[in-house]
Amino acid sequence: MVDKQELFQRVELLQDQIGHFYQEIGALKLLLNELLEENQNLMVENANLRDRVGFGEEEKTTPGEAKKYLRDLYEDGFHICNINYGSLRKGDCLFCLESLQRT
Numbered sequence: 001m002v003d004k005q006e007l008f009q010r011v012e013l014l015q016d017q018i019g020h021f022y023q024e025i026g027a028l029k030l031l032l033n034e035l036l037e038e039n040q041n042l043m044v045e046n047a048n049l050r051d052r053v054g055f056g057e058e059e060k061t062t063p064g065e066a067k068k069y070l071r072d073l074y075e076d077g078f079h080i081c082n083i084n085y086g087s088l089r090k091g092d093c094l095f096c097l098e099s100l101q102r103t
């Protein structure tokens with residue numbers, strides 16, 4: 001005989017654990033977003049500071065480094081557009097492509 005009660009309890013336990021995993025993944029995703037955003041801000045700030053100090057005078061594309069960073073990020077499979085910034089990209093995103101062209 002199968003102990004139905006026990007079976008139910010085990011399923012519920014599993015459900016709880018899955019719920020917990022989801023929360024954990026969600027929290028990690030938020031952290032990742034924050035990191036990506038912080039990293040981007042630092043890159044832009046760094047590029048601006050370099051410009052001010054006078055490094056990289058020969059390449060006159062001002063935010064060149066930030067642009068490269070964004071392109072790399074996009075190619076790594078993340079959104080760089082305002083709408084979905086930092087989240088995983090599935091296929092091409094028109095907004096991302098547009099902001100790549102604008103920068």
Ligand SMILES: [Zn+2]
Binds near residue numbers: 095096
């Ligand atoms: Zn996008």
